[in-house]
Amino acid sequence: MRLRRRGASRWGALVCLFVVGIAAVQPAAAQSVNKRLIDSLNYQLAYVALPLTLFVEIILVYAVFKFRNNDDPLPTAEDPPLEITWTIATAIILLFVGVAAFTVLTNPYITPTQPTGGAGTGGARMGLADAANSTDSVTVRGLAYQWGWQFSYPGTNVTTRDELVLPANTDIYVRMTSADVIHSLFVPQLGVKQDVFPKRTTVIHTRVFEPGTYRGYCAEFCGSGHARMRTEVRVLPKDEYRQWLRNSTAENGSAR
Structure with missing residues (x-):
């Protein structure tokens, strides 16, 4: 007992x-x-x-x-x-x-919709100063292809390959499409995962708190180079992001 x-x-x-x-x-x-x-x-x-x-x-x-030793169980x-x-x-x-x-x-960050106003949609019509100084939101256009990523920043002549640069503590919209087959942008540390389709635009909506570098992967099998289809997401403080955007624009302008 x-x-x-x-x-x-x-x-x-x-x-x-x-x-x-x-x-x-x-x-x-x-x-x-x-x-x-x-x-x-x-x-x-x-x-x-x-x-x-x-x-x-x-x-x-x-x-x-x-x-366990009940030989005569009752109903x-x-x-x-x-x-x-x-x-x-x-x-x-x-x-x-x-x-x-x-x-x-149903949260707009998890199930995003297209931005309907502010800097998120006006980037293509804005100059560099407006785009760089906007604190409402930032829109980046992404293109997935076999086997890499390309990101362009509306209102500027800046394009990056396999690197997505974003400002911290800002609403971010990444509008993506694919040049060939289905891909998927997955950034585990940011809780971001979005499929990317040919001839169709899908949107990532996020706001990153901590500046730093985060690894992104393609999470949809897309061919023999799928395993090496990676990208870096570099999050900068707002001032550093504006400066990076200005410097990148000036470098691209001088290269032309």
């Missing part, structure tokens, strides 16, 4: 530590709005799924050991109140999961 009590106490302590550990874990600071939204949803679902999984497993283990007794309670609890959990996922999926 004492051994059983000690075993039960140990299992109870482990369960408590497990639950407390889950509750204490906090997501690391996200580098972008997109990553923050995705991480938040993942943790919300984990807080629901892990305790439920633990609860079911405990019941399963208990039933296996409790009734399960009907218990309508318990069945109703269980059904309602399940419905509430599923409703929570559905609402949480729907809220994230």
